[in-house]
Structures are given as structure tokens and as C-alpha cells.
Amino acid sequence: MEQPEEIPPATCTLSIERRGGRGEAGAVAVARTLEATPGVYEADVSFRTGSVRISYDQSAITRDDLERLVRDHNVTVRDETEPDTDDVRTRADLRREAAFVVLTLAGMGIGLVTGWRNGPQLLLWAGYGVAYVFGGWYGLKGAVETLRHRAVDIDLLMIVAALGALSIGAPFEGAMLLFLFSLSNTLQHYAIGRSRRAIRSLVEMRPESAQVLRDGAEVALPIDEVEVGDVFVLRPGDRIPLDGVVRSGESAVDQASLTGESVPVTKTPGDEVFGGTINESGSLEVEVTRQAHESAIARLIHMVERAQSEKAPTQRLIDRLEQPYVLGVFGLTVAAIAVPLALGGEFASTFYRAMTLMVAASPCAVVISTPAAVLSAIASGGRQGVLFKGGEHVETAATVDAVAFDKTGTLTAGDTQLTDVAVDDRRDEVATEDELLALAAAVQARSEHHLAKATVAAAAERSLDVADATGFRAAAGKGVRATVGDARVHIGNRSYFETTLADAEIDGFERGVDRLASLEAEGKTSVLVARETNGVVRVLGWLAFTDTLRPGAAEMVAELRSLGVERVVMLTGDNEGVARRIADEVGVDEVQAELLPEEKVTTIEELVSRYGSVAMVGDGVNDAPALATATLGVAMGGAGTDVALETADVVLMGDDLGKIPYVLRLGRKTRRTLTVNLAIAFGAIALMVAAILLRGIPLPLAVVGHEGSTVLVSLNGLRLLSYR
Ligand code: ADP
Ligand code: MG
Numbered sequence: 001m002e003q004p005e006e007i008p009p010a011t012c013t014l015s016i017e018r019r020g021g022r023g024e025a026g027a028v029a030v031a032r033t034l035e036a037t038p039g040v041y042e043a044d045v046s047f048r049t050g051s052v053r054i055s056y057d058q059s060a061i062t063r064d065d066l067e068r069l070v071r072d073h074n075v076t077v078r079d080e081t082e083p084d085t086d087d088v089r090t091r092a093d094l095r096r097e098a099a100f101v102v103l104t105l106a107g108m109g110i111g112l113v114t115g116w117r118n119g120p121q122l123l124l125w126a127g128y129g130v131a132y133v134f135g136g137w138y139g140l141k142g143a144v145e146t147l148r149h150r151a152v153d154i155d156l157l158m159i160v161a162a163l164g165a166l167s168i169g170a171p172f173e174g175a176m177l178l179f180l181f182s183l184s185n186t187l188q189h190y191a192i193g194r195s196r197r198a199i200r201s202l203v204e205m206r207p208e209s210a211q212v213l214r215d216g217a218e219v220a221l222p223i224d225e226v227e228v229g230d231v232f233v234l235r236p237g238d239r240i241p242l243d244g245v246v247r248s249g250e251s252a253v254d255q256a257s258l259t260g261e262s263v264p265v266t267k268t269p270g271d272e273v274f275g276g277t278i279n280e281s282g283s284l285e286v287e288v289t290r291q292a293h294e295s296a297i298a299r300l301i302h303m304v305e306r307a308q309s310e311k312a313p314t315q316r317l318i319d320r321l322e323q324p325y326v327l328g329v330f331g332l333t334v335a336a337i338a339v340p341l342a343l344g345g346e347f348a349s350t351f352y353r354a355m356t357l358m359v360a361a362s363p364c365a366v367v368i369s370t371p372a373a374v375l376s377a378i379a380s381g382g383r384q385g386v387l388f389k390g391g392e393h394v395e396t397a398a399t400v401d402a403v404a405f406d407k408t409g410t411l412t413a414g415d416t417q418l419t420d421v422a423v424d425d426r427r428d429e430v431a432t433e434d435e436l437l438a439l440a441a442a443v444q445a446r447s448e449h450h451l452a453k454a455t456v457a458a459a460a461e462r463s464l465d466v467a468d469a470t471g472f473r474a475a476a477g478k479g480v481r482a483t484v485g486d487a488r489v490h491i492g493n494r495s496y497f498e499t500t501l502a503d504a505e506i507d508g509f510e511r512g513v514d515r516l517a518s519l520e521a522e523g524k525t526s527v528l529v530a531r532e533t534n535g536v537v538r539v540l541g542w543l544a545f546t547d548t549l550r551p552g553a554a555e556m557v558a559e560l561r562s563l564g565v566e567r568v569v570m571l572t573g574d575n576e577g578v579a580r581r582i583a584d585e586v587g588v589d590e591v592q593a594e595l596l597p598e599e600k601v602t603t604i605e606e607l608v609s610r611y612g613s614v615a616m617v618g619d620g621v622n623d624a625p626a627l628a629t630a631t632l633g634v635a636m637g638g639a640g641t642d643v644a645l646e647t648a649d650v651v652l653m654g655d656d657l658g659k660i661p662y663v664l665r666l667g668r669k670t671r672r673t674l675t676v677n678l679a680i681a682f683g684a685i686a687l688m689v690a691a692i693l694l695r696g697i698p699l700p701l702a703v704v705g706h707e708g709s710t711v712l713v714s715l716n717g718l719r720l721l722s723y724r
Contacts, residue, residue, distance in 0.1 A: 009058075015050055016078060021143060022155060026145050026153055029150060031045040040056050041056060097182070097185070103130060104131045107129070107131030128175055131179065132166070135182045154364050158177065158181050164358070180711075184710045234251070242292060243275050243289055247285045248285045251280065253277050255654070275298075322367055333354050368717075369681050384662060386651075389651070402565065402569065402615075403617065404568075405618075406619060408619075412549055416546070418455060424540060429540060437455070475496060475500045476596070476622040479491050491530075519542070520578065523546070523581035524546055525578050529543060554585060567589050597622040615630060619644055627644060666723055684706070
């Protein structure tokens with residue numbers, strides 16, 4: 001279904017019960033029927049990770065409808081409000097699966113030994129019976145589940161192959177197939193469970209209760225009952241229960257769980273602390289700023305879960321091909337029986353060869369090759385404080401040829417400082433610098449911009465009386481305005497006054513612009529402050545700021561070069577003078593200054609057409625459109641605004657620019673792993689099929705080759721978990 005342009009699609013992610021097996025064809029069939037429902041744009045269903053992700057038209061269908069719809073397709077939806085029980089259940093499932101594998105092995109052993117020793121037939125068949133029942137249990141469950149959705153998958157292929165072996169008097173080969181099949185499935189579930197647990201463990205790191213101050217006394221409250229504005233107390237060694245701002249005290253906080261950064265960060269009054277991180281050295285009193293379910297860590301978990309449910313393109317393709325491929329293998333098997341028989345071949349050997357062919361040609365390793373690698377990569381990134389919002393973005397990261405950085409808040413630390421306040425001395429309206437600063441702070445108290453924060457902080461430092469402002473309005477990349485008292489106050493750069501206030505008469509603009517130019521020559525970011533009364537705008541004075549480069553920014557750019565990135569560009573809304581100064585310090589190839597948000601987009605578009613694949617790194621509201629346009633949008637997680645976080649494909653939780661080369665390296669490593677995995681998977685199939693057709697190989701060898709490649713591919717993918 002085509003999606004109309006005006007209404008952005010909503011998405012929802014549901015957890016579902018996984019039912020045995022390794023096939024995804026059934027899940028693809030469910031996705032297809034969901035997509036046929038009006039109001040649903042796209043559905044990704046994965047039995048493997050136990051998730052359904054749907055993007056839909058909110059005006060046509062609700063989340064509840066969708067849940068019902070999924071249930072109607074015979075898929076059990078899990079109650080998401082109990083994440084912990086989910087984990088316990090997964091562990092219990094794994095233990096049972098492992099027990100089944102052991103029973104299969106035991107049954108197979110009894111059958112084999114009894115056969116060798118010419119023992120009683122009853123014991124022999126009891127042994128193989130046990131092996132078939134326990135080895136085939138989950139596969140059969142998976143195959144039946146898929147058949148219920150009117151599709152066939154590799155589980156069915158395996159079950160038929162085992163029964164085929166049994167029917168030609170090769171019970172041992174069949175049992176071995178089922179044993180290896182269930183063993184490698186258990187390994188896979190363990191691997192996927194491990195990636196999921198790496199993320200789940202974040203939840204466990206959050207304490208259940210907080211020591212809250214109520215009427216001067218400390219009470220322990222469950223975190224869900226703590227309100228915004230409450231103050232809680234932390235002692236050295238405590239895990240921080242909720243997000244908040246330090247009110248008093250000083251301490252070092254270990255934020256590794258959130259940002260992957262192991263060096264503790266010093267926190268003093270006014271600093272933000274995050275739930276799930278550890279207070280190390282001192283005592284703190286913290287005022288809660290977000291409720292438990294909105295905390296940074298809750299958002300992180302939510303985003304990673306979404307990431308896991310979003311299939312990478314390679315994987316989507318492979319999953320969609322599973323069913324036709326399986327049908328192809330069935331067809332091949334039938335042909336391998338019918339053709340030789342028609343030519344007068346002997347039945348037993350023909351059938352044996354057909355079974356061998358069927359096992360060898362099954363695409364189990366192909367199907368698992370991608371998720372094993374991509375899920376591990378996402379989990380590994382998560383541990384380093386790098387959040388990929390989907391498997392797709394891991395693959396994209398491998399292709400990046402040019403990187404564009406926003407300046408303020410991205411390359412610079414965002415701890416902008418006010419350096420100059422000056423009153424235009426020909427004005428009698430505001431007498432002092434303090435008055436001017438207080439006026440500016442009143443407006444900027446409403447803005448999220450770094451310049452705004454610096455202005456407000458400077459006013460607070462001078463203990464100025466800051467009035468309340470109303471009617472705040474921002475022109476992204478240019479400036480802001482609001483009403484203070486009975487006049488409207490404007491703060492902005494040259495382009496703000498020239499474009500946004502194009503129709504107004506501006507008194508003192510020439511002198512103001514002159515001052516801005518000389519401040520810019522000193523490498524300072526500067527803005528004019530003006531007041532509007534009766535339709536006349538009068539420039540009152542100007543403010544100037546400096547910001548400092550993030551530590552390691554220059555090294556990071558050098559590392560990008562050594563990775564073969566062809567072009568590094570800096571994009572900024574700030575003035576040319578500041579832009580040059582910063583650009584020289586970091587050593588970028590190209591600077592583009594005084595850009596409006598939409599000009600950042602055009603610049604990215606140009607870069608894309610020149611270099612093909614472009615990453616954009618940014619933090620602000622004004623970067624969001626560019627982040628969306630870039631091939632790979634990267635947002636600063638801590639400093640970043642919500643819009644930037646929402647729009648980006650990758651989030652750097654710790655604002656650590658040093659992680660950008662890591663993102664590219666991880667992407668490339670993942671792509672290499674995928675290539676190797678696919679080569680192993682298809683190589684094993686091609687080799688065995690050729691050998692069977694040319695000279696014939698024993699069934700046990702095909703079984704080992706088939707399952708061996710499946711295990712190999714899973715383990716190879718799992719290696720990415722520990723990539724640094
Ligand atoms: P960058 O692209 O470097 O992150 P922005 O696009 O956010 O910078 O801002 C560009 C310019 O717009 C600033 O240098 C400043 O001149 C002006 N500006 C933006 N927001 C504000 C604000 N809240 N107050 C004053 N000036 C602002
Ligand atoms: Mg910025």
C-alpha cells in the first residue's frame with residue numbers, strides 16, 4: 001500500500017511468543033497478511049527474535065486493533081509490562097531445549113550401541129524413538145506453526161529429511177540430523193538471547209527504590225511512585241535510581257552503563273545525573289526531572305528493542321526467499337527420485353541419494369548467517385554507548401565515504417561561555433550591561449540553544465533578576481524573540497534581522513553589524529539584542545560567546561582519514577570567523593558557515609551526489625532535517641535535542657565523538673562477517689551438491705556438513721559481540 005505523504009506513519013513494536021524451530025518463512029507469511037490489512041504500511045515479523053514491528057496509519061487503525069490483528073493470526077502477544085519474567089522464561093526455555101538435546105544424544109547413543117552389539121530390537125527402537133521425539137520436538141512445532149500460516153520452511157525440510165532417512169532404514173543418520181539440528185538451534189537461541197540479555201541487563205541495573213526526602217525525613221519509595229520535583233539522596237556507592245539534577249553535594253559518577261565511557265564524571269550542583277549510573281565518591285541530593293518510564297535508560301532500552309525488530313535489507317531478502325527456496329529443495333528431491341527411477345535406477349540407492357541431496361541443499365546456514373552477525377553488532381555497539389536504531393544502519397555504516405559535522409554542540413563541547421556584554425552607548429533605554437543581560441536571559445530561558453543556556457547561566461552567575469517572558473518564538477539557525485514586559489525582544493544574528501525582520505525598521509543596525517564583525521574577527525559567536533516598540537526595532541546592544549572544541553575531536557578526524565573517509569566537512573549556522581577558527585583546530589577539509597537548517601540539507605544532498613554515502617553528525621533542532629537527509633544520521637545522545645535523537649539512525653549515548661570511527665569500523669567488520677558467512681553457507685551447499693551429483697557422498701557426511709556450516713556461521717556472527 002502506498003503511504004500518503006502528509007501523515008507520518010506511526011510504529012508499534014510487540015513482543016510475541018517464539019515457537020521452536022529455526023525457520024522464518026511462517027513469520028514472513030504473517031507479515032504479508034498483516035500488510036494486506038488496510039491501514040498497515042509495513043510489517044516485520046520475526047519468530048527468531050520474538051517481535052512484530054508494524055508501521056501504520058494512525059487515522060485508520062489503532063494500536064489495540066493491531067494487537068488483536070496479530071492475535072487473530074495465531075500469534076501469541078506477550079505482556080510487555082513484565083520484562084523480567086520474560087527474561088526468566090527465556091532462560092527456562094533454553095534450559096529445556098538443552099535438556100532435549102541431551103536426551104536426543106542419549107537416545108541416539110543407545111540406538112547405535114544396541115545396533116552394533118546386535119542387542120534387542122526393542123531397545124534399539126526405544127533409543128531411536130527417544131532421539132526422534134526430543135530431537136524433532138521444536139522443529140516439528142515450528143514447522144506446524146508455519147504450515148498453519150500456509151507456508152513451508154526449513155524446519156519442515158529437516159523433519160521430512162529425518163523421516164526419509166528412517167524410511168530407508170537409516171535411523172541413525174536421521175537421529176544424528178535431529179541431534180545436530182536441535183543442538184545448533186539451541187546455540188542460536190542462546191546467541192540471540194545473549195544479545196538481548198546484554199540490553200536487558202540495563203534494566204536490572206536500575207534500583208527498585210529511591211531514598212526520597214519527604215518533610216525533612218528520608219523515606220524509601222518505589223521508583224514508580226517518585227514524582228518529578230522530588231529530591232532523593234545518594235550515598236557513595238549507590239546506584240542512581242532516576243534521572244535528575246544535582247541540588248547539593250559533589251561526587252564522581254560512573255556512567256559506563258549508559259554511555260560506555262568508563263572514566264567517572266564529576267557532578268556538582270546544576271549537573272544532570274542519569275538513572276542506572278553509579279555514584280562513586282561523594283554524597284548528592286538530586287531533584288528528579290523525569291519519571292521512571294521516561295528516563296534516559298528507559299529510552300535507550302526502548303530504542304534498542306526497536307532496533308532489533310527492524311530487519312536489515314539483506315535479512316529481509318533472505319527471509320522472503322526462504323519459502324521459495326524450500327519449495328525448490330522439495331522439487332529437487334522429487335526430481336532426484338523420479339528421474340533416475342524413470343531411467344530404470346534402483347529404488348533404495350536413488351532414494352538414499354535424494355535424501356542426502358535434500359539435507360545438503362537445505363539453506364539453514366544461509367538463513368541464520370545475517371541475524372547472527374547483525375544482532376551481535378547491535379549489542380556490541382550498545383555496550384560501547386553506540387545505539388544503532390536498526391540492523392540496516394549497521395550495514396550502511398560500512399559504506400560511508402564522507403562525514404559532515406555540525407559545529408556547535410557536536411564538534412564543540414556545547415559548554416558555551418558568555419564573554420562580552422555591551423550596551424550600545426547611544427541608547428538611553430537600558431542603562432547597564434546587567435539590564436541588557438537580564439533582558440536577554442528572560443527570552444533565552446525559553447530556548448534549548450547553547451547560546452541561550454550560556455546567557456541564562458551568565459545572568460544567574462551575576463544573580464540578576466530575570467523577568468518572565470511570553471510568546472516565545474525561535475527562527476532555527478537565526479535567532480529568537482519573546483515578549484518581556486510590554487515590549488517584544490529580539491536576539492539573533494545578522495541574518496535574523498535581515499530576513500526574519502525584513503519588513504521592520506531597525507534603528508542602529510549598521511553600528512550593530514559593525515560590532516558583530518569585529519567580534520567575529522576575534523573568533524567569537526555574537527548576536528544583537530533589540531527591543532521592538534510601536535513597530536520600531538531598536539538595537540540595544542550585543543552579546544558574544546566562545547565555545548571550546550571537544551577533547552579528541554582533532555584525533556577523531558585524523559582517524560576518519562586513516563579509515564579512508566574521502567571528505568570531512570563542517571556545517572554551521574554560526575559566523576564565518578568562528579567557523580574558520582574551529583575548522584583549523586579540527587582540521588576538516590571544508591567549512592560551510594552561516595547555513596540555515598534547509599541549507600544544511602542542500603549541502604548534504606550535494607555531498608551525497610558527490611560521494612554516494614554520507615554520514616551527518618549533529619545535535620540540534622536545526623540539524624534534524626540534515627540528519628534525515630544523510631545516508632547515516634548520527635545524533636549526540638546527551639547533548640542532543642529530542643528531535644535530533646528521534647531523527648537519527650545512530651545515537652552516541654556518551655556524546656563521545658571518538659566513537660564515530662568505531663561506528664564505521666563496526667559497520668565494515670559486520671559487512672565482512674556477513675560476506676564470509678554467506679560464502680560459508682552457499683559454499684558448503686554448492687560443494688556438497690556437486691559432490692553428490694558427481695560421485696555421491698554418505699548421508700552422515702551431508703548431515704555434518706550442513707549442520708556444521710550452520711553452527712560455524714552462528715559462532716562467526718557471535719564474535720562481533722566482543723568487537724571494540
Ligand atoms: P550550529 O549549526 O553551529 O549548531 P545553530 O544553527 O544552532 O548553530 O545556530 C546558528 C546561529 O543562529 C547562532 O550562531 C546564532 O547566531 C543564531 N542563533 C540560533 N539560536 C539562537 C538563540 N537562541 N539565540 C540567539 N541566537 C541564536
Ligand atoms: Mg548544533
